[in-house]
Amino acid sequence: MLVELKSGETLNGHLINCDAWMNLTLKEVVQTNSDGTRFFRLPECYVRGNNIKYLRVPDDVLEIAREKNQQQREESRQNRNGGPNHGGRGGYNNRGYNNSNTQRGGGGYNRGGGRGMSGGRGGGQNQYRGSAGRGGRTGGY
Structure with a gap:
């Protein structure tokens, strides 16, 4: 892929990693200065996302x-x-x-949440006994 930086430099290489902030790690990189007169080969390069002007990725x-x-x-x-x-x-x-259709939710095993049959918030299955949430029903298996 081709990466052009805000400084005018370009980097051509293979994308290895990209994160949520668009920080890139490139491998087998050819760096070109902003004039296009000097070329450098780098085995690996890290580019911070806020320095990127644009990216060009091949269609395939x-x-x-x-x-x-x-x-x-x-x-x-x-x-x-x-x-x-x-x-x-x-x-x-x-x-x-x-x-079943009669109970909406009621939390998973060892978790509270959801709504029990009485309309309030039902408790989750707490090991072998159900625990009541707000307005929920209690009872074991």
């Missing part, structure tokens, strides 16, 4: 990133909808212990 790399992003969205959507190991909404280890 962008297409690969789009495909991976779409794949991750589909996987997370499957996990949220009750995949085989994650238990979706109202699953055993997720929001509610009981997955």
